[in-house]
Every structure is written in structure tokens, then in C-alpha cells.
Amino acid sequence: MATPSNVFLVTGAAGFLGKVVLEELLRQKDTLPVSSIILLIRPKQGETARQGFDKTIASSLCFSALPEGWEKSVEVIDSELALPRCGLADADFQHITETATHIIHAAGCVKFNSTLSEALSSNTDGALNVVELARSCRRLHRIVTTSTAYVSHPGTPALAQLGPVGHPNVYSLSKCLAEHLIFERRGNLPVTIVRPSIISAALRYPEPGWIDSRAAFAGLVLCFGKGILKVVNGRRDTQLDIIPVDEVASCLIREIFQPVAFAEDPSPARIAFSVTTSRYSLSINEICQLLQEFFHQIPETGGRRFRFIGRGWLFKFNEALHHSAPLTLHSVICRFKGRLELRRQSDKALKIVKAMNVAFSHYTRRTYEFQSEGPGEQFDPRQYITVACEGVRQHLMAG
Incomplete structure (x- = not known):
């Protein structure tokens, strides 16, 4: 007692x-x-x-x-x-x-x-x-x-x-x-x-995959799962x-x-x-591949894939090509058709992915070496990323 x-x-x-x-x-x-x-x-x-x-x-x-x-x-x-x-x-x-x-x-x-x-x-x-x-x-x-x-x-x-x-x-x-x-x-x-x-x-x-926060990595998974994040500002070999x-x-x-x-x-x-x-961490490249594999198995998100992972002017070019141009064009079309809610969603999506690549780039462009024992041999990072993706799909994507 x-x-x-x-x-x-x-x-x-x-x-x-x-x-x-x-x-x-x-x-x-x-x-x-x-x-x-x-x-x-x-x-x-x-x-x-x-x-x-x-x-x-x-x-x-x-x-x-x-x-x-x-x-x-x-x-x-x-x-x-x-x-x-x-x-x-x-x-x-x-x-x-x-x-x-x-x-x-x-x-x-x-x-x-x-x-x-x-x-x-x-x-x-x-x-x-x-x-x-x-x-x-x-x-x-x-x-x-x-x-x-x-x-x-x-x-x-x-x-x-x-x-x-x-x-x-x-x-x-x-x-x-x-x-x-x-x-x-x-x-x-x-x-x-x-x-x-x-x-x-x-x-x-409380159960595998439970999450109620869209912050940090969950936001990246959520935006990719919804098809609005296609370009990542970072190094492929950075461990997250x-x-x-x-x-x-x-x-x-x-x-x-x-x-x-x-x-x-x-x-x-x-x-x-x-x-x-x-x-016990994976590289950005490995994580992005796991995200693509996970959402490929789901009919409504099967076509999702990352178009570019990198930095500098190549990132800026691909961001304009795959984020800014299509979302801005969609916003303009929705405006002329009077579909104001869809226009608002396009503008919001562009704002979110731009902000994400700015804020999260500090963690995707360099590897941190933490002096700690870590979670131990029983921790499988690849399995965990899949658990996290399923958690985001179940608890966040419907919202």
C-alpha cells in the first residue's frame, strides 16, 4: 500500500x-x-x-x-x-x-x-x-x-x-x-x-503509437501523409x-x-x-524511405513520395517547384472559382510546409552526439518509426 x-x-x-x-x-x-x-x-x-x-x-x-x-x-x-x-x-x-x-x-x-x-x-x-x-x-x-x-x-x-x-x-x-x-x-x-x-x-x-501532438516529427509525418510535404531541407545522412x-x-x-x-x-x-x-537513430534518408513505404501500403496515400532532400539553392529550387508553385496556383484557381475554403486550405498548407522546413532544418542538417546509454538493444528504430507513422495516421490525420 x-x-x-x-x-x-x-x-x-x-x-x-x-x-x-x-x-x-x-x-x-x-x-x-x-x-x-x-x-x-x-x-x-x-x-x-x-x-x-x-x-x-x-x-x-x-x-x-x-x-x-x-x-x-x-x-x-x-x-x-x-x-x-x-x-x-x-x-x-x-x-x-x-x-x-x-x-x-x-x-x-x-x-x-x-x-x-x-x-x-x-x-x-x-x-x-x-x-x-x-x-x-x-x-x-x-x-x-x-x-x-x-x-x-x-x-x-x-x-x-x-x-x-x-x-x-x-x-x-x-x-x-x-x-x-x-x-x-x-x-x-x-x-x-x-x-x-x-x-x-x-x-x-498508454498504447503503441498514441499521440495527440502535431509538434516536431509528428508534424513532418502528418504533412507527408496528407500529401503537402514533398521537399525536406536537410542532409540525407543526418541522424534524427x-x-x-x-x-x-x-x-x-x-x-x-x-x-x-x-x-x-x-x-x-x-x-x-x-x-x-x-x-539507435536513423538517417533522414532512411526515415523518409520508411515514411514512403508506410504510406504506400495505404490506398488513399499510396502515391506519396519525397521529391527532394537537400540544402542550398537546390532545396530552394525544389521547394518552389513542388511546394510554392502548385499550392499558389491552386490557391489562385480556387479564388477565381469562388471556392474560398479550398483557397484558405492551400494558403495554410504552403505556410505550414515553409515554416516546417525553416524551423526543423536545424535538426535535419546536422547530427547531434548525445553522451547517453540510449534505450538499449531492445529498441528497434525502424520498427518504432512505423509505430509512430501508424499513430499519426490513427490519431492525427483524421483531425
Whole structure:
């Protein structure tokens, strides 16, 4: 039976990773053990966090294998992480600081093209406010916060240490700043920073292929499956480090149960990677071939293929030939025919694939070498890409 000392505070339950963390905590509640779970959720206009949780989060397929009525065992509190004290009411703040023993911070903005203010508010201010909340928790054993493996620069080994500030997008910049400030302000707080690579569909839990996020690799698969992505800005031999979301969730939970002796260390900060490493990663060329093979087997997407993978002026030429020209022409034709909705869809598709090739090119044009053990021999990257494709087809393409 769970001891009353293990009270988990979790952020980000509305997000892709946060849902899987919550599902794993609930599924293994007795064996971990977990006595109770508190969720910090930002309320939407006109409803409480609890109402929003019951309506949109608890109904997710992520939790379909849990016992009926599981949501009643979770405490939901209104919160705004970007505000001081995480925007908590006085009574909620007191309740959390007196009871919470473990904190998993999985909330954040994952968009590569977000504004600087949005990324800093969500990824930097939010993380620091959660750390300050943790410092006030009287019974805290450990806090684990989520960063990104891409705070490191390509071409140099990514080690478990702070990286230099200077990044290609505001996402990795905001995460890097958060890491530096957490280390600076942690005091003796037992904190672990987990750095995942590109998070995608589940490998095993809650079910193979489950995904509800169109971000990162899933967006690439989705756009190719829908027939709008035909050209990729990158090197064919670049290895793409894609990690299943349940592997990241398991890493966060493993880290939260670090031995007490570690928590008593005078310098308790720790960095852990959740990555597949180059040993268990595939090249862009291999991944694109697997995507073509997967969608070739499906009647409605059988004709899909990548027209070009490369960089420089050849990429720009092929992007114009296969993306800009046909989508712009289709938009013009729809305009003259008065088919405004189809015109809007064409314009949106062109905007999406252009933005994707800009934002994602940092990860497709160079290989990152992460110093980590990786998922182990049992992980088959080719099989996983197929699982991820099936997950995107089932859970995202219909939407």
C-alpha cells in the first residue's frame, strides 16, 4: 500500500508528455508508490481548472486503460505558472508546500516558432516559478524539470553539464536560459533536469503509437501523409534522434526516485538525457524511405513520395517547384472559382510546409552526439518509426 509521504505535484497534464507522465504514475500507483497526485492546470476563461480537466484531459484516449473513475483520485488546482508563486491562491499554496514531496515539471511551450515573450514566459519564467515553489515545500524529496537535449551545440559531445547560450530558435534558447537560472537559484534544492530529444508517439504506453501532438516529427509525418510535404531541407545522412514519449515519462519518474543520499548532497543538481543516441537513430534518408513505404501500403496515400532532400539553392529550387508553385496556383484557381475554403486550405498548407522546413532544418542538417546509454538493444528504430507513422495516421490525420 502506498505510504502517505509520496505526494506528487505534476505540471503540464494538458500537454502530450504531461498526460503520459500522469498515466504512468496512475498505472503504477501502488508499485512506485504514489499516495496522491496534485495537478497544476491553468484554467480557461469561464471554467475552473477542474472543469477543464474533466472535460478535455480526463477524456483523452491516453487514460482509456485506467480503471473507471480514476480521475476522482486526482486533485486539480488552478494555477498560472508564469506568475509568482505559480499564481496559486493562498490556501492552495499552503496546502502544496505542506504536503508535496515530489514535483515533476512537464509544462512548457514546444513550438519552435513561438514569440520570444511566449517562450520565455512559459519555458523560463514557468520553470523558475516552479523551482521557487519547490524551495518552499517543507517535505520535498526532489524536483525533476523538463528541458531539451538541444541546449547543446551540434558537432560537440552533448554532456551532462550546462551549455553555452546561443541558439537557432527561441525554444532551445528559453530552455537553456531556464537551465542556467535553475542552477543559479537552486540553493540546496535536490533538482534534476531531464533533457529529451525529439519526443514523438508512444512505443508501449498508454498504447503503441498514441499521440495527440502535431509538434516536431509528428508534424513532418502528418504533412507527408496528407500529401503537402514533398521537399525536406536537410542532409540525407543526418541522424534524427527521436525518442518515444513513454521513454521520456519513464525517465522523469526514474529520476524523481533518486536515492535520498543524493538529495542530501551539498550540490544536488543533476542532468540526465532521454535520447536514443546515434547508435539507435536513423538517417533522414532512411526515415523518409520508411515514411514512403508506410504510406504506400495505404490506398488513399499510396502515391506519396519525397521529391527532394537537400540544402542550398537546390532545396530552394525544389521547394518552389513542388511546394510554392502548385499550392499558389491552386490557391489562385480556387479564388477565381469562388471556392474560398479550398483557397484558405492551400494558403495554410504552403505556410505550414515553409515554416516546417525553416524551423526543423536545424535538426535535419546536422547530427547531434548525445553522451547517453540510449534505450538499449531492445529498441528497434525502424520498427518504432512505423509505430509512430501508424499513430499519426490513427490519431492525427483524421483531425
